[in-house]
Amino acid sequence: GQNIDQPTEMTATEGAIVQINCTYQTSGFNGLFWYQQHAGEAPTFLSYNVLDGLEEKGRFSSFLSRSKGYSYLLLKELQMKDSASYLCAVRDMAGGFKTIFGAGTRLFVKA
Amino acid sequence: DGGITQSPKYLFRKEGQNVTLSCEQNLNHDAMYWYRQDPGQGLRLIYYSQIVNDFQKGDIAEGYSVSREKKESFPLTVTSAQKNPTAFYLCASSLTRTPSTDTQYFGPGTRLTVL
Numbered sequence: 001g002q003n004i005d006q007p008t009e010m011t012a013t014e015g016a017i018v019q020i021n022c023t024y025q026t027s028g029f030n031g032l033f034w035y036q037q038h039a040g041e042a043p044t045f046l047s048y049n050v051l052d053g054l055e056e057k058g059r060f061s062s063f064l065s066r067s068k069g070y071s072y073l074l075l076k077e078l079q080m081k082d083s084a085s086y087l088c089a090v091r092d093m094a095g096g097f098k099t100i101f102g103a104g105t106r107l108f109v110k111a
Numbered sequence: 112d113g114g115i116t117q118s119p120k121y122l123f124r125k126e127g128q129n130v131t132l133s134c135e136q137n138l139n140h141d142a143m144y145w146y147r148q149d150p151g152q153g154l155r156l157i158y159y160s161q162i163v164n165d166f167q168k169g170d171i172a173e174g175y176s177v178s179r180e181k182k183e184s185f186p187l188t189v190t191s192a193q194k195n196p197t198a199f200y201l202c203a204s205s206l207t208r209t210p211s212t213d214t215q216y217f218g219p220g221t222r223l224t225v226l
């Protein structure tokens with residue numbers, strides 16, 4: 001079957017670093033996405049990993065280990081505007097390349 | 112500006128009424144999707160379309176219908192058969208349905224409340 005797990009909520013301090021973990025189980029893994037979603041708004045694309053390793057994009061980095069079914073999103077130099085939900089999504093070749101979304105991790109950044 | 116638009120942002124309907132949610136994109140994307148988002152749950156796929164005049168059921172298609180008469184438009188009808196229609200509905204599109212180009216981009220969403 002398909003399953004994506006990520007923590008429900010996290011709290012971090014402005015200026016700090018936070019790591020949001022995601023574990024997944026799929027029949028035919030074919031890529032992992034991270035999206036940011038502010039309350040009541042659309043998810044916006046942050047990153048895409050299909051090979052093992054770290055992808056860095058400014059203050060955000062995303063890591064993938066396919067053998068462990070594991071990814072994390074690393075946010076550096078946290079800002080108040082980073083308070084949002086972060087959605088982990090996995091593309092699965094089974095059933096026609098569907099993208100399966102996790103429930104999201106709500107990040108609260110405090111001063 | 113290119114993008115995906117959904118209207119309206121908020122929608123209220125009485126129980127038993129059908130309602131149609133609009134989704135338009137000018138990104139020249141082939142594929143379009145409808146998701147439903149409920150508190151504490153991931154996005155769930157309702158319907159998707161890879162090409163004009165063709166669409167496929169997602170995981171929770173019961174009580175919903177769609178059409179894809181134009182590349183730019185993918186309206187979703189929530190019918191009276193949908194048992195729990197109150198939710199946040201998100202439309203998305205991607206360039207094509209092939210793996211290398213199917214990063215999905217989302218519209219602003221429509222929050223439907225059935226009274």
